[in-house]
Amino acid sequence: xxxxxxxxxxxxxxxxxxxxxxxxxxxxxxxxxxxxxxxxxxxxxxxxxxxxxxxxxxxxxxxxxxxxxxxxxxxxxxxxxxxxxxxxxxxxxxxxxxxxxxxxxxxxxxxxxxxxxxxxxxxxxxxxxxxxxxxxxxxxxxxxxxxxxxxxxxxxxxxxxxxxxxxxxxxxxxxxxxxxxxxxxxxxxxxxxxxxxxxxxxxxxxxxxxxxxxxxxxxxxxxxxxxxxxxxxxxxxxxxxxxxxxxxxxxxxxxxxxxxxxxxxxxxxxxxxxxxxxxxxxxxxxxxxxxxxxxxxxxxxxxxxxxxxxxxxxxxxxxxxxxxxxxxxxxxxxxxxxxxxxxxxxxxxxxxxxxxxxxxxxxxxxxxxxxxxxxxxxxxxxxxxxxxxxxxxxxxxxxxx
Ligand code: PMP
Numbered sequence: 226x227x228x229x230x231x232x233x234x235x236x237x238x239x240x241x242x243x244x245x246x247x248x249x250x251x252x253x254x255x256x257x258x259x260x261x262x263x264x265x266x267x268x269x270x271x272x273x274x275x276x277x278x279x280x281x282x283x284x285x286x287x288x289x290x291x292x293x294x295x296x297x298x299x300x301x302x303x304x305x306x307x308x309x310x311x312x313x314x315x316x317x318x319x320x321x322x323x324x325x326x327x328x329x330x331x332x333x334x335x336x337x338x339x340x341x342x343x344x345x346x347x348x349x350x351x352x353x354x355x356x357x358x359x360x361x362x363x364x365x366x367x368x369x370x371x372x373x374x375x376x377x378x379x380x381x382x383x384x385x386x387x388x389x390x391x392x393x394x395x396x397x398x399x400x401x402x403x404x405x406x407x408x409x410x411x412x413x414x415x416x417x418x419x420x421x422x423x424x425x426x427x428x429x430x431x432x433x434x435x436x437x438x439x440x441x442x443x444x445x446x447x448x449x450x451x452x453x454x455x456x457x458x459x460x461x462x463x464x465x466x467x468x469x470x471x472x473x474x475x476x477x478x479x480x481x482x483x484x485x486x487x488x489x490x491x492x493x494x495x496x497x498x499x500x501x502x503x504x505x506x507x508x509x510x511x512x513x514x515x516x517x518x519x520x521x522x523x524x525x526x527x528x529x530x531x532x533x534x535x536x537x538x539x540x541x542x543x544x545x546x547x548x549x550x551x552x553x554x555x556x557x558x559x560x561x562x563x564x565x566x567x568x569x570x571x572x573x574x575x576x577x578x579x580x581x582x583x584x585x586x587x588x589x590x591x592x593x594x595x596x597x598x599x600x601x602x603x604x605x606x607x608x609x610x611x612x613x614x615x616x617x618x619x620x621x622x623x624x625x626x
Contacts, residue, residue: 382565
């Protein structure tokens with residue numbers, strides 16, 4: 226019954242992470258996985274998350290009953306407010322709802338199934354390049370065409386805005402376009418506000434179904450409002466949309482699988498049908514979501530003191546990353562490593578798209594035990610004061626050889 230199962234290619238990021246873990250080299254450096262690390266290269270439980278966990282543990286009214294299918298509603302409300310801004314007209318006018326899902330991935334998967342099954346969308350466009358999981362989620366979610374729009378200009382290491390706009394102009398009617406809300410993965414380069422405005426114009430003109438994926442709100446700039454600028458601009462322009470929010474990175478709640486799907490519509494009377502159909506999709510996937518992460522995020526976002534502590538924590542993370550970008554670039558420039566390294570500090574968020582070739586990446590992994598992805602993406606979180614010079618010297622060697 227089980228014969229003939231083809232062995233699929235390994236998932237690159239987990240495969241490289243495992244190679245790092247298996248390596249016995251004392252100098253090894255892990256720049257693979259997108260997870261925050263401290264100066265000591267350790268995972269970080271945000272102090273305010275610990276505090277929330279202690280409060281929950283001490284609260285005897287908490288239990289392990291099922292949450293409703295669409296999740297813990299107070300959490301969903303807080304998540305919608307976070308992404309749209311509490312005073313957004315869409316919230317005030319009852320045109321925005323939240324549905325708790327399994328982190329960013331589950332939110333995207335539920336969105337794909339909903340768009341495919343309920344609204345009959347079959348074609349979706351992702352940026353090229355994009356996060357490695359986007360295509361798979363939409364293919365498995367029932368989309369028959371998962372295609373790409375130009376995003377990256379490798380020569381100038383900036384957003385290829387002309388290519389992007391031309392490609393969106395040319396997509397067939399009834400297409401979904403997936404946009405990264407901030408801190409584009411893997412390039413770390415977002416459109417400027419003027420470019421977002423131009424993208425919004427095409428989206429409106431072509432009546433594209435917009436799906437914003439925002440997995441790094443607050444993590445990119447240190448300011449959750451600034452990171453939601455593009456989404457809020459589109460909403461202000463009357464664009465209806467779905468937003469997949471992840472709380473993995475900005476709350477450090479990676480394995481709690483806490484996410485939210487925010488849906489913004491123009492006519493609130495469609496929401497009853499939408500919620501009922503979404504319930505069926507979730508019922509058939511995970512039936513109802515886990516509660517721990519939802520309770521933490523809700524508590525932190527609705528208590529002013531805890532919220533301030535969260536702001537401080539995301540500033541700590543984003544500042545450390547910015548500092549590491551500056552140190553890496555400075556060392557590469559000091560070493561006179563061939564090429565221009567400005568992009569290392571221009572890019573934002575967890576990742577830097579270094580521009581290293583697959584051969585140079587291979588060299589770095591084999592010779593220096595610096596682990597990164599084949600497309601040259603590094604997670605800047607893996608850098609710290611102790612290893613940043615080592616990494617720069619290794620990159621220098623790889624580029625010069
Ligand atoms: N979207 C993007 C662009 C991401 O980078 C990530 C995390 N790597 C996600 C979504 C979702 O991750 P998770 O399912 O862990 O929330």
